[in-house]
Amino acid sequence: MPIERRPLREQIREELMLRLDRGDFAAGTDINEVALAGELGVSRTPLREALITLAGEGVLESNQGRGFRFAPVSRKEFRELCAIVAALEALALESSDPAYLKKIAPELLGLAQDFSDNIAERQDIERHDDEWHDLLLSGCGNERLLDLITSVKAGMRRYAHLMTGESTPMERAAEEHCRVAERLLDGDLEGAAAALRDNWVNGMERMMARIP
Template identity: 40%
Template sequence: MAKALLRQDIAGEVTARVLDGRLPADARVNEVRLAGELGVSRTPLREVLIGLADHGLLVAAPGRGFLVPPLDPAEAGRLYPLVAELEALAVRWTSLLELAGLTDELDRCADEMQTALDRGEELSALDERWHGLLLSRCANPHLLRLIVQTKPLLKRYEMHYFRAPERAARSIEEHRRITAAIRDGDLAEATRWLVRNWGCPSFEGMSFEGRGAKK
């Protein structure tokens, strides 16, 4: 069990480094250095890297080891609509009574997002918590597994998205509209706003500099 937990911890740390840019986009993963920094041997690290490549967070490049994929607006254009439909389906497959019991907590989370925005703080973690709460009553584990496997691929884009205050404010307002629709018992309206909330943002022309993005 301890060995399994160790690999889980390694995976979490490598994922965090990809998402926050310590492992920059379009860069090769230096396995020797990374293993030394994490205090682990290369065997469990390589197994973790293979698993992350299977999930799309890294790319296995023959002869070059593992690469962090570049930030690509076209990829974002494929992922955002997919996550939107998967989350909307999860909400549709949750009873309205169960969803109604979440509304106060959803509002509190949205309030925390607004406070963080007012303070100039990073919002992607709070946004992730809000969406996790919304889906927490869905009883379909297969659908939830698909969502959990797909959403990490968006995390790097979300961190860029929420840098712009006007986009962050719009997202918070959409969250509040979703909650209000659930409170009114209008599931169709709630999922309409949810899909709109995940509507693919335009990253064309957006600078990804400072995150190691491919130019």
């Protein structure tokens, strides 16, 4: 059995993202390195390494002498991030193998449909949505692009917990997912990419109201 042998900084980063998803940290919160390191049971060194990584992804900010803090949220930044991910996911889709996309299209359609049926917890919805997008991009051979998308999405997770448990806007999202899948079934890559971009733009507008 291959025992887990991974740098602490990565495990720490993962744990911090988990806590961020749980809503443990409010945006703008300063991070106390000694306190957090003690809480996690590690030293400051790998913790700081994780913090630097997260700062590179835009999850944290760092100011000289003042350490790290969770970057504050803003409508402007959210709009910016959505535009970026929309473009990147569209690119990933367009540079995927059309045959493969046609093959997974039914599955994508199915997922999108029982997406609108089941009204679940917020976190379940998010997970479902993430998995759908992951499957959609699973045929893209551009590894750097996929990494980049993951990284940018990490920066967006700060906005996830602002989406409180209303399910109505999700039905719209499910419709949009269906539209993407349908275009793929038709072999219309361009159209699918456009629908995907729309999905992000609309998703953005759905969220905008909830951001201060």
